Amino acid sequence: MNELSAPIRLNDGVVMPRIGYGTYKVGDDESQRTVETALELGYRLVDTAEMYGNEVGVGRAVAASGIPRDEVFLTSKVWNDHHGRDAARRALEQSLERLGVDYLDLYLIHWPSPKQGLYTETFQAILDAKEEGLVRSAGVSNFLPEHLERVRSETGVWPSVNQIELHPYFNQADVRAWHAEHGIVTESWGPLGQRTGSLLAEEPVAAAAAAHGKSPAQVVIRWHLQRGCAVIPKSARAERIAENLEVFDFELTGEELTAIDGLHTGRRQGIDPGGHER
Ligand SMILES: NC(=O)c1ccc[n+]([C@@H]2O[C@H](COP(=O)([O-])OP(=O)(O)OC[C@H]3O[C@@H](n4cnc5c(N)ncnc54)[C@H](OP(=O)(O)O)[C@@H]3O)[C@@H](O)[C@H]2O)c1
Numbered sequence: 001m002n003e004l005s006a007p008i009r010l011n012d013g014v015v016m017p018r019i020g021y022g023t024y025k026v027g028d029d030e031s032q033r034t035v036e037t038a039l040e041l042g043y044r045l046v047d048t049a050e051m052y053g054n055e056v057g058v059g060r061a062v063a064a065s066g067i068p069r070d071e072v073f074l075t076s077k078v079w080n081d082h083h084g085r086d087a088a089r090r091a092l093e094q095s096l097e098r099l100g101v102d103y104l105d106l107y108l109i110h111w112p113s114p115k116q117g118l119y120t121e122t123f124q125a126i127l128d129a130k131e132e133g134l135v136r137s138a139g140v141s142n143f144l145p146e147h148l149e150r151v152r153s154e155t156g157v158w159p160s161v162n163q164i165e166l167h168p169y170f171n172q173a174d175v176r177a178w179h180a181e182h183g184i185v186t187e188s189w190g191p192l193g194q195r196t197g198s199l200l201a202e203e204p205v206a207a208a209a210a211a212h213g214k215s216p217a218q219v220v221i222r223w224h225l226q227r228g229c230a231v232i233p234k235s236a237r238a239e240r241i242a243e244n245l246e247v248f249d250f251e252l253t254g255e256e257l258t259a260i261d262g263l264h265t266g267r268r269q270g271i272d273p274g275g276h277e278r
Pocket residue numbers: 021022023024025047048110141142163164188189190191192193194200215217218232233234235236237240241243244
């Protein structure tokens with residue numbers, strides 16, 4: 001069971017922790033405090049975005065932690081109003097400046113924004129930045145297979161990671177399989193399904209939690225890992241930040257995984273990327 005505590009090797013050879021700390025809806029001041037806590041507790045991946053408005057706080061926390069830069073895996077994302085080759089390049093430079101770092105470990109296109117139709121150019125800007133050492137790995141977020149296919153056909157490169165809405169209520173089994181076939185790592189956002197408020201109380205989750213002496217959140221995080229996903233739970237509370245990392249001392253059985261799979265509703269909590277117009 002401990003192989004899941006080992007990092008994942010991405011399709012470009014970059015090594016990424018399987019679990020990270022998510023920072024959506026954590027402002028600059030709070031993010032400094034919570035990211036410092038997460039790093040102290042042992043997290044080595046932090047997920048931010050220009051849209052979250054907290055890159056300054058995240059950068060301060062990384063600097064204050066005293067952990068060498070090459071031991072922290074930093075992900076950020078280019079927002080929808082910075083698509084296109086030049087705009088994406090400027091957005092990256094601004095993210096680096098706010099974070100106070102020389103490079104990102106992973107830079108994602110936050111949404112494909114298909115109505116703009118510029119995501120291939122945006123991805124090319126990330127590939128160019130990778131050549132220059134400003135980005136170690138080039139990925140995307142909220143891309144559908146059709147968007148990934150287009151990126152690959154126009155740039156010759158598959159993104160290393162696709163960060164997508166994924167939790168037991170919307171488990172993306174077909175997309176996960178498609179990613180695996182094409183060497184793309186699936187990273188789950190909204191992993192605890194908390195926008196619904198009910199996932200952690202579902203019977204298969206509660207039963208597995210009782211059986212293993214773990215919390216419902218730990219069971220759900222473990223489900224992500226055992227289903228082959230990287231996962232970035234967010235909490236603003238130190239005790240939950242700690243709890244969410246303590247997932248390497250138990251293993252869900254095949255029956256438990258299948259019972260949790262059975263919670264799938266086929267309904268997203270978030271926006272449908274195919275129709276995303278921003
Ligand atoms: N690429 C994208 O479009 C996209 C979209 C959304 C999110 N993300 C990324 O994914 C990360 C995670 O997603 P998310 O923040 O939306 O949702 P999440 O991690 O699934 O859930 C966060 C919620 O769960 C609660 N929570 C955390 N740990 C808990 C625990 N152990 N027990 C009970 N409740 C717990 C948190 O409350 P407290 O804070 O009060 O503990 C918060 O309300 C984000 O922070 C962000 O980095 C990316």
